[in-house]
Amino acid sequence: MSSAARSPSRTGVTPGAAPTAVDALSGPVSICVDRPVLSLDRPFTYALSPDLGAGVGSLVQVAFHGRRVRGWVLGPTDDVPARVADVRALVSPVRFFDQRMLEVLRWVSERYVAPLAAVIARSHPPRVASEEVAGGDGGVGLRGGPSAPSARSARLRAPAPADAPVLPRLSDAYVNGRALLDALRAGLGGSFVLRPGPADEVAVAVECVLEVLAGGRSAVVLVPEVEPLPATAAAVLEAVGAEGVLFAGGDRRERYRTWLDIASGRYRVVVGTRPAVFAPARDLGLVYVARESHALHREERAPYYHVRDVALARGRVEGATVVMAAFLPSLEAQVDGHVEVAHRRRAWPSVEVVAPGPEGRAPRLVAALRSTRRGFLFAPLPGYGVARVCRACGEPAACAACGGTLRSEEGVVRCVVCGAVGRCARCAGTDFGIARGGAERVEEWARAAAGVPVRRIGSAERPRAPRQDEVLVGGVEAVKDLGPLDLDLVAILDADLASRRPGLSARERALATWFEAAAWAGERGRVIVQTRAANDPAVQALVAGRPDRFARSEISRRAEAGFPVGGPVFRVTGSSGVEEALRALGPRTLLASEVEGQTVCLVALDPGPTGPFARALRALAERGVVARVEAEPHL
Numbered sequence: 001m002s003s004a005a006r007s008p009s010r011t012g013v014t015p016g017a018a019p020t021a022v023d024a025l026s027g028p029v030s031i032c033v034d035r036p037v038l039s040l041d042r043p044f045t046y047a048l049s050p051d052l053g054a055g056v057g058s059l060v061q062v063a064f065h066g067r068r069v070r071g072w073v074l075g076p077t078d079d080v081p082a083r084v085a086d087v088r089a090l091v092s093p094v095r096f097f098d099q100r101m102l103e104v105l106r107w108v109s110e111r112y113v114a115p116l117a118a119v120i121a122r123s124h125p126p127r128v129a130s131e132e133v134a135g136g137d138g139g140v141g142l143r144g145g146p147s148a149p150s151a152r153s154a155r156l157r158a159p160a161p162a163d164a165p166v167l168p169r170l171s172d173a174y175v176n177g178r179a180l181l182d183a184l185r186a187g188l189g190g191s192f193v194l195r196p197g198p199a200d201e202v203a204v205a206v207e208c209v210l211e212v213l214a215g216g217r218s219a220v221v222l223v224p225e226v227e228p229l230p231a232t233a234a235a236v237l238e239a240v241g242a243e244g245v246l247f248a249g250g251d252r253r254e255r256y257r258t259w260l261d262i263a264s265g266r267y268r269v270v271v272g273t274r275p276a277v278f279a280p281a282r283d284l285g286l287v288y289v290a291r292e293s294h295a296l297h298r299e300e301r302a303p304y305y306h307v308r309d310v311a312l313a314r315g316r317v318e319g320a321t322v323v324m325a326a327f328l329p330s331l332e333a334q335v336d337g338h339v340e341v342a343h344r345r346r347a348w349p350s351v352e353v354v355a356p357g358p359e360g361r362a363p364r365l366v367a368a369l370r371s372t373r374r375g376f377l378f379a380p381l382p383g384y385g386v387a388r389v390c391r392a393c394g395e396p397a398a399c400a401a402c403g404g405t406l407r408s409e410e411g412v413v414r415c416v417v418c419g420a421v422g423r424c425a426r427c428a429g430t431d432f433g434i435a436r437g438g439a440e441r442v443e444e445w446a447r448a449a450a451g452v453p454v455r456r457i458g459s460a461e462r463p464r465a466p467r468q469d470e471v472l473v474g475g476v477e478a479v480k481d482l483g484p485l486d487l488d489l490v491a492i493l494d495a496d497l498a499s500r501r502p503g504l505s506a507r508e509r510a511l512a513t514w515f516e517a518a519a520w521a522g523e524r525g526r527v528i529v530q531t532r533a534a535n536d537p538a539v540q541a542l543v544a545g546r547p548d549r550f551a552r553s554e555i556s557r558r559a560e561a562g563f564p565v566g567g568p569v570f571r572v573t574g575s576s577g578v579e580e581a582l583r584a585l586g587p588r589t590l591l592a593s594e595v596e597g598q599t600v601c602l603v604a605l606d607p608g609p610t611g612p613f614a615r616a617l618r619a620l621a622e623r624g625v626v627a628r629v630e631a632e633p634h635l
């Protein structure tokens, strides 16, 4: 992963903290034992010998309920019970967090009602002990010798596209751009929502990172995924050269090695996915969240944190500036009073709204395709069409196994629910009348209409930009950060599908994808949206190139539904008493159901601190009423 040559002059230092001899603790200390369950989520006191050289963030071994367990030193404590056991051993010379990072980890533990042990364990990669080597003078050194750049990191560090030059943009072209740059240069902190122009997504990220480096501080850049590597990530790494590192993917050893290198201060810019929000970068001046509204910025396993919120917490604790960048920022980012940074003028393609024609082919779109040299057709439905009727017996088509809808995809008819090969429930026939529609069918009719070759990006294929003289057809998985493209035409097909999808945030997710695809048209390009609901706030937001109208309608819709934007939401599983216990806490909304003998409650709180709620849930966990808490479930 670390492809830059290691400096031979680097001496031994303890990652994440000063040398152990200086800040070693002794006497009674709080320990977070590595038992990540809510009912044990409190510190325990042990006596620490100064000989161990342990301090805040040290991994130690203690006796707990008659067993040897590991735990982390949280700091000195006055809470000393009558009998205090000794810390038995120091497990690792590494300090896994310092005082400020501990503050962030505690915030995560409270906000997401997650055991602190789970939060600490997920804040750094799993240990590979052989990467830690003791040095002299009571300090701890890192293994010497340069780590070899792997083929993977070489590939991931491919240079940014040549058509993405870094120009000064924020200072002149953006409202509040100067304020953002000043905050970065002078280390003022603060939080900004940045809506780049269609050609600027990559360049403004690079500009922010270079500005914070010029101010002498470091940056963490968070991207939703690394396969394929977003153009923003590639360009930032390219711009900072040996000062930057991609902290994502790789094997266990490589990941831990990179983490140790970051903690030692070797890199000033860390680019990575979710876990990188905890990267132990020194003198942090910027946390940049690219494509902030992307669903992958939410961690799907405990502690279920959202990168945006952790970034904001880290910014507050460390005095770093937080930038949330997206063509369509999330509603959460829009309601929270951050400084908005956006283009001074309308920097957005012209967007035409047309009613869909037969099979979704609006005449205006067909005509536009004829003169398009380079374009993208966003077709969110996969396949060639849906089976309507059995050709053998005339029965309406439905899956013989589960009754689900049958869809023709890549030449095979399958059930969209259970995946079974399509067979008529009545006569077992396999020949169906198909109602055509979907990306495969779009590819077919677009081929007949376009003057250049039309190709489809399948869900298993690597997303790429259309070539010159090419039109691509693709769904959600094809819309990635590929850098500015300047296409002649981008078409949004089946726009009305989004409003029929289940889920409170389905429309928001769909609109974010439309914005990302539309941005490919650049300011000179043309976007055609096919919809029967031209006045829908989502469609109107896309036309305007700004989120306002959609945000207004969506924020009131969410509040009416009992799930206000920015209000914490939890799915709490427990015994039969859990519903009553939660209702006593006065939540904004509580929906309870019985699942396999357990009570599952969906709880929404009003926006604000979760401290009292988190404490109540821990107490309920200790009494056995609450078994499991999932924060921010998909709604």
Ligand SMILES: [Zn+2]
Binding pocket: 399, 400, 401, 402, 403, 404, 415, 416, 417, 418, 419, 420
């Ligand atoms: Zn089925």
Ligand SMILES: [Zn+2]
Binding pocket: 390, 391, 392, 393, 394, 395, 424, 425, 426, 427, 428, 429
């Ligand atoms: Zn049949």
